[in-house]
Amino acid sequence: MSHRLFEDKAQVSAYKRHRVSPPETIIGAIMGFLESKQKEKPFTQALDVGCGSGQGTVMLAPHFLEVVGTDISPAQLEVARAECHPANVSYRECPAEELPFPDGSADLVTSMTAAHWFDWPRFLSEACRLLKPGGCLVLLSYTMDMELRYRDCSDRLNAVCAQFYEALRPYRPAHLGPCSRLLYRDMYESVPFPDKKWCDGVQQWCSMPLSRFMGIVESFTSYQLLLKRDPRAAQALSHGFQSRLLELMAVSSPDTVVDVATNYFYFMACKPAAAD
Numbered sequence: 456m457s458h459r460l461f462e463d464k465a466q467v468s469a470y471k472r473h474r475v476s477p478p479e480t481i482i483g484a485i486m487g488f489l490e491s492k493q494k495e496k497p498f499t500q501a502l503d504v505g506c507g508s509g510q511g512t513v514m515l516a517p518h519f520l521e522v523v524g525t526d527i528s529p530a531q532l533e534v535a536r537a538e539c540h541p542a543n544v545s546y547r548e549c550p551a552e553e554l555p556f557p558d559g560s561a562d563l564v565t566s567m568t569a570a571h572w573f574d575w576p577r578f579l580s581e582a583c584r585l586l587k588p589g590g591c592l593v594l595l596s597y598t599m600d601m602e603l604r605y606r607d608c609s610d611r612l613n614a615v616c617a618q619f620y621e622a623l624r625p626y627r628p629a630h631l632g633p634c635s636r637l638l639y640r641d642m643y644e645s646v647p648f649p650d651k652k653w654c655d656g657v658q659q660w661c662s663m664p665l666s667r668f669m670g671i672v673e674s675f676t677s678y679q680l681l682l683k684r685d686p687r688a689a690q691a692l693s694h695g696f697q698s699r700l701l702e703l704m705a706v707s708s709p710d711t712v713v714d715v716a717t718n719y720f721y722f723m724a725c726k727p728a729a730a731d
């Protein structure tokens with residue numbers, strides 16, 4: 456079963472405004488891995504499946520003749536297409552489980568913070584079919600426990616963040632299990648390519664106004680599900696959270712800039728070259 460979300464305009468625009476792009480260091484590591492497996496250059500095609508509004512898709516453009524972002528949500532794709540993107544990036548509306556591309560056509564198939572919504576066995580078999588021999592499948596995501604840093608109160612802020620994440624836990628979709636890292640670890644184990652690598656602990660720090668951090672946590676699916684179920688409770692939770700953070704920071708404006716860390720993990724797997 457796959458899961459239809461991100462179809463709601465308000466969630467999509469909140470998503471676009473607030474989410475951060477994946478770290479350039481991970482894109483570099485992916486290209487290094489691919490280059491060590493696949494000697495024939497230039498690389499012709501990369502597919503970014505579940506591309507959303509295309510934040511990660513465009514980061515692949517310098518390395519390929521063509522990059523195609525695919526997503527099931529027309530609302531997400533509308534935002535992606537409206538953004539300024541390189542001429543060799545395009546977008547297609549299609550499910551991850553039925554990708555309209557020929558066998559052996561892709562050098563790279565990525566999915567960034569999206570594969571946990573797919574029907575995994577069907578997506579995996581599509582990815583295996585689409586990849587060229589020596590091509591790579593890469594999935595990346597991050598954990599929900601974003602960290603804050605501000606002057607000398609970081610520990611206290613993070614304790615309040617932990618309570619907020621805990622309060623959202625009951626609204627987390629059941630299929631995601633307690634922790635997305637474990638879910639991805641299972642996906643990793645099930646990739647049938649022997650040549651694969653799990654990478655963890657990539658922390659990206661970003662400075663942003665506290666209001667943008669609030670926007671990010673409010674774009675989390677568990678918060679959005681609570682918001683649908685009980686808008687008042689959701690708003691009270693988020694308002695209370697922001698007030699406590701401001702109080703600890705001893706400031707009144709949500710425009711105050713804080714440092715925010717996102718913890719990424721990813722895996723890369725190379726399709727075996729055809730035996731000859």
Ligand SMILES: C[S@@+](CC[C@H](N)C(=O)[O-])C[C@H]1O[C@@H](n2cnc3c(N)ncnc32)[C@H](O)[C@@H]1O
Pocket residue numbers: 457458459460461474504505506507508509510511525526527528531549550551552566567568569572573574
């Ligand atoms: C959390 S967003 C990630 C977007 C983007 N890759 C990023 O890194 O910001 C997940 C995306 O997966 C898409 N999605 C969910 N299920 C899908 C499916 N079965 N096939 C294709 N896309 C899907 C959603 O529409 C959404 O845009």
Ligand SMILES: *[C@@H]1O[C@H](CO)[C@@H](O)[C@H](O)[C@H]1NC(C)=O
Pocket residue numbers: 497516517518519520521541542543
């Ligand atoms: C694709 O577009 C990017 C960004 O404009 C560019 O750097 C890259 O060279 C292009 N790729 C090709 C093969 O033209």
